[in-house]
Amino acid sequence: MAKREIPEINAGSMADIAFLLLIFFLVTTTMDKDQAYLRNIPKKIVTVTPPVDIEQRNILAIKANSQNQLMVRGEIMSDPNKISEKVVEFYRTNQKRNDVTNNFPMYSRVSSNVIQDNIRRIEIEIESLEAEGAVAEMIEFKYSQMDEWDKKKKSLKLYGGNELPEIQFQANIRIEVQDATEYGLFAKIQTEIEEAIYELRNDEVKRIFGEDYQTIKTRYAQDQVNADKDKLNLLEILYPARIIEVTPKK
Amino acid sequence: MSKFKKDSGKSVPGVNTSSLPDIVFMLLFFFMVATTSKEVDPTVQVTQPVGGKTTDLTPYKQRSEIDFLYLGEPRNKARLEDFKMGYALSLDNVVQATADELYTTNAVGQWKKDKFEEKKSRVKVPIEGVITCLKADKGAPTGLIFDIRKELQAINALSIAYAVRDNGNI
Incomplete structure (x- = not known):
């Protein structure tokens, strides 16, 4: 039997198909980004304390x-x-x-000595709290305080000088x-x-x-x-x- | 002796268009990758105010840590007077029927809670961190915005974003 030659596929309409898709995406999409101001809502307070x-x-x-x-x-x-x-x-x-x-x-100026003292003080407090077996939340709170002072310590190093100006x-x-x-x-x-x-x-x-x-x-x-x-x-x-x-x- | 060659009668060869599909496909892929599709076509009309130095919410959107809320004039003008001060709230394309409904049934809080329940397994953030993005019309009364804030506060959804149109370069 004679070998039949496979006919080539005509790709001429490929461009049309692609154009159709392209136009579809052009029409259905928007380029704008979502821009916004991020804010936090304060937590709802259960017991109302008189305002400071x-x-x-x-x-x-x-x-x-x-x-x-x-x-x-x-x-x-x-x-x-x-x-x-x-x-x-x-x-x-x-x-x-x-x-x-x-x-x-007013501004207060925090020196590296003050930061060191505070870190040491909180360290001691945490130790005594853990020895007493205090509530986990209390210890967690102390750790978060410690983080704050740690941040200040690093910041002062970056800022240079002896003091970090801090707004009231x-x-x-x-x-x-x-x-x-x-x-x-x-x-x-x-x-x-x-x-x-x-x-x-x-x-x-x-x-x-x-x-x-x-x-x-x-x-x-x-x-x-x-x-x-x-x-x-x-x-x-x-x-x-x-x-x-x-x-x-x- | 002429300086110019005479037209020898040769025909201009046809332009080869075999690479046209490739070019078009390239364009197509660019648009497919670079654009995000509009999630909803809100049933309320919102013209956002212009702002600057904003936060881009795209990363939050990709992690689906965000819910959109529209506050604007209802497109269906016949129902304009049903709403407080002529502005209506659109939650997932459902316009709140009357102003009263919004307040008596805590519609916003309920909507946010449902949204959170649905994506709880996918999103790794607690409800405090799931942003509610408020797209409000520039004429909308702020009182309504604070009403929405209050409802979100009640269910502990504490992140809110006020959407604006940013013309600055990002």
């Missing part, structure tokens, strides 16, 4: 009313783009030198809105705060390490290198973002 008095100087209140008018630290502000300047001022004013006469949060632990930024305030303005306030904190941290990180804050953040997200984690911790200690969103009254 906080000095006026430690509060940066940003208020917005139902007519979308702004007030920052008691001053009416018509341009929301200026909020970030106020935030920067709030952190910077007393950073180099404390001045009791102004209305900005109560210093906070609070956003007070009303029921009818538009979300657009609320988001604008969040943006301004985020930009101010970015600017502060970026300046510091550029001065110390000669790198961009964003670069370090992205690199840490990808590679999880410990050295980057320490750098980020230092920045968080120098410029902590304590943002309180106050629930509007009904």
Whole structure:
């Protein structure tokens, strides 16, 4: 029998098929990323304790009313783009030198001796607690305290010098809105705060390490290198973002 | 003597298109890899406000540690007055029927709990760490956002993300 030749497959329509698929994917997909501000909601408290008095100087209140008018630290502000300047001022004013006469949060300076003393003290406390057979939660709490001091120790080493400037632990930024305030303005306030904190941290990180804050953040997200984690911790200690969103009254 | 050659009557050879499918396939694969498909086409209209210096939620999304919630004007204008201040909440494309329903049945809390139950085995984070991303219209009243926050707080879902449109380079 004669051998039959196998006919070649015509691939001319392959391009058409591929184009069809390509156009389908072009139409059905969106390129935009999900961008957002991450915030934590405070835990629900069961037993209500009377609120602690906080000095006026430690509060940066940003208020917005139902007519979308702004007030920052008691001053009416018509341009929301200026909020970030106020935030920067709030952190910077007393950073180099404390001045009791102004209305900005104080800084404390933590030296390496203080850090060492605290670590030693907590070590002893943990030992005695373990000997007594205290509740596991108590010991865990002490360990978390220890971690905090450990972070400070590492941060001071990175920061250089003998002292680590630390803002008053109560210093906070609070956003007070009303029921009818538009979300657009609320988001604008969040943006301004985020930009101010970015600017502060970026300046510091550029001065110390000669790198961009964003670069370090992205690199840490990808590679999880410990050295980057320490750098980020230092920045968080120098410029902590304590943002309180106050629930509007009904 | 002429400087130019006369047309010798040769025909132009046809362009070889055999590599066209390869090129197109390459494009196709690029788009397939580089894009994420829209999960839902929300039943409410949302125009996000513009922001800057935001967090990119893509890594959380890949680990499915995120739930999306839409707050905007309902596309069905006939039902506009059913909702508080003209804005409606869309949970997985189900628009809350009336404003009252949202508050009496704790719809948001229930929705979040169901979502968490469903993915509990896949996701390695406790409910505190599962982000709820709120995509709200720029005109939406903040009061509603704080109502949602309160419901999330009640069930201990403590991570929230306020979505904005970011024009800056990432």
